Amino acid sequence: MKAHRTPWWYYLIAIVCGLLGGALLAKYDEATGLALIGVxxxxxxxxxxxxxTVLVLALQVHKYATTDPRKRAELKPLDPQRAVSTLVLAKSLGLVGAALAGWYGGQILMCLEHAEAQYYAQAIVECAIACAVCVIDMIIGIVGEWLCQLPPMDGPESATMKEAARRQRNVAPAAAKTRQ
Incomplete structure (x- = not known):
């Protein structure tokens, strides 16, 4: 399986879509008198x-992925499905955090003109806290996605593997000479 990093503009699109949705909800709330804003x-x-939770899972995957393979025997084995699920959770958390931050931010922007009213003042406080938490979740999602990446694997064509093969060829004749 090959996974790619989530492009930065996905987060921007999610924030803008959430911002528009939140603003439209606040306008609809104002027009109809329904109590839909806030959280x-x-x-x-x-x-x-x-x-x-996602951060803790991502840190566990990162610890296992970056541990020297010879020392991994000391660690509890990590199920590959769990590692992939953690990556998917981190990606999802980042995008949903961005969309919800925009959603609550849109509600805040539309309610600011009515901030003197108790209902709107309470909604602004609730949405501000939720927006801050969603920004934190977005950051955790982005960091978690980075933590879940595997270190590069050295293939047979890499300089490291070629150097190791060259050293191995040089060691073999020297070992044969010492036996004679």
């Missing part, structure tokens, strides 16, 4: 816990 406090807490 419950426990949602921000759940998003933060999800981000921290």
């Amino acid at each position: 419950p406090w426990f949602i921000s807490l759940l998003l933060l816990m999800l981000g921290l």
Whole structure:
């Protein structure tokens, strides 16, 4: 399986789409009088816990992937499916964090003109906290994606492998001479 880093502009598109969606929701809320803006406090807490969980998983994958293969026997084996799932979680967390940060940011921008009203002031505070948590999640997703990358594998054509093969050829004749 070959996975590529998520391009930076995917995050930008997610933020802009979320910003437009949040702004449209706030306008709809204002026009209809429905109480749709804001976010419950426990949602921000759940998003933060999800981000921290993904970070811990990504750190475990990074530790296993960067450990010298000879010392890996000391570590608990890492299931490859778990490593791939952690990578997918990190990618998803980054993009969803960006989209939700835009969503809550759009609501904040549209509510600022009514900030003196208690309902809108409370919604702005709730959305600001949720937006900050989502930005943290986006950063954790980007860092987690980086942590899940494997170190480069040296193939037979790499300079390191060619040098090792050359040394091996030079050692073999010297070992044969010492036996005689």
